[in-house]
Amino acid sequence: MDLRIEGLRVLVTAGAAGIGRQIAEAFLGEGARVHVCDVAEAALARLRDEQPRIAASVCDVADRAQVERLFADAGAGLGGLDCLVNNAGIAGPTGAVQDIDPAQWDRCLAVNLTGQFNCARLAIPHLLRSDNASMMNVSSQAGRFGFAMRAPYAAAKWGVIGLTRSLSIELGPHGVRVNALLPGIVAGERQRRVLEAKAQARGIDFEAMERLAFSFTSIKEYVTPEQLADLVVFTASARARTISGQALSVCGDTNMLS
Numbered sequence: 001m002d003l004r005i006e007g008l009r010v011l012v013t014a015g016a017a018g019i020g021r022q023i024a025e026a027f028l029g030e031g032a033r034v035h036v037c038d039v040a041e042a043a044l045a046r047l048r049d050e051q052p053r054i055a056a057s058v059c060d061v062a063d064r065a066q067v068e069r070l071f072a073d074a075g076a077g078l079g080g081l082d083c084l085v086n087n088a089g090i091a092g093p094t095g096a097v098q099d100i101d102p103a104q105w106d107r108c109l110a111v112n113l114t115g116q117f118n119c120a121r122l123a124i125p126h127l128l129r130s131d132n133a134s135m136m137n138v139s140s141q142a143g144r145f146g147f148a149m150r151a152p153y154a155a156a157k158w159g160v161i162g163l164t165r166s167l168s169i170e171l172g173p174h175g176v177r178v179n180a181l182l183p184g185i186v187a188g189e190r191q192r193r194v195l196e197a198k199a200q201a202r203g204i205d206f207e208a209m210e211r212l213a214f215s216f217t218s219i220k221e222y223v224t225p226e227q228l229a230d231l232v233v234f235t236a237s238a239r240a241r242t243i244s245g246q247a248l249s250v251c252g253d254t255n256m257l258s
Contacts, residue, residue: 143160
């Protein structure tokens with residue numbers, strides 16, 4: 001399928017590794033022009049070496065001054081913006097609410113929710129000038145279900161869906177599509193660390209925690225970053241011109257979180 005997005009100008013936050021890098025490379029493979037940011041300078045250095053056609057900046061999306069610099073760099077390099085992928089996020093603390101350090105709560109929401117606002121507000125003026133404008137905000141199945149021992153993360157990801165729906169209503173009349181991506185259990189080191197932390201909190205081993213997590217899905221296998229990237233790239237194409245305001249799940253039919 002030819003998505004006809006050659007030359008599309010795309011910014012992917014937290015795009016130097018993991019899901020973000022997969023998304024950035026998928027866009028590049030379709031002929032898009034891509035700029036990424038990340039807080040991990042070593043990962044950015046690897047990306048620059050391995051994918052020199054992807055422009056890259058250091059940026060913590062929770063820091064508004066850094067986000068201002070990011071959009072100045074990306075806007076100048078790309079000559080505008082057609083698609084923002086709000087991918088930056090952190091796992092946050094694992095534990096009962098009464099045991100969570102308030103500073104960790106603040107940081108989790110600052111990155112996972114306020115960081116998306118920080119980027120969206122600067123992207124919108126660019127998107128309004130595009131003839132194929134879209135935004136994808138990465139949420140989670142934690143944005144649909146309660147998530148014991150992960151309250152800060154779940155609260156932020158529920159907030160992402162609310163932000164997405166509100167932006168879709170605001171921007172739809174101007175031809176800008178806004179959706180949220182809700183991954184399930186994604187293959188990779190980050191997911192392993194989350195399951196290990198939950199196993200430790202529950203006093204069980206990793207394999208038991210993994211079985212418990214998959215017991216609430218119909219398709220009992222990990223989601224791959226490639227599957228997520230494929231959906232993001234499709235929704236940025238004109239073929240998805242009436243898909244907006246949606247919470248798009250790629251989760252193997254998850255029914256609850258453990």
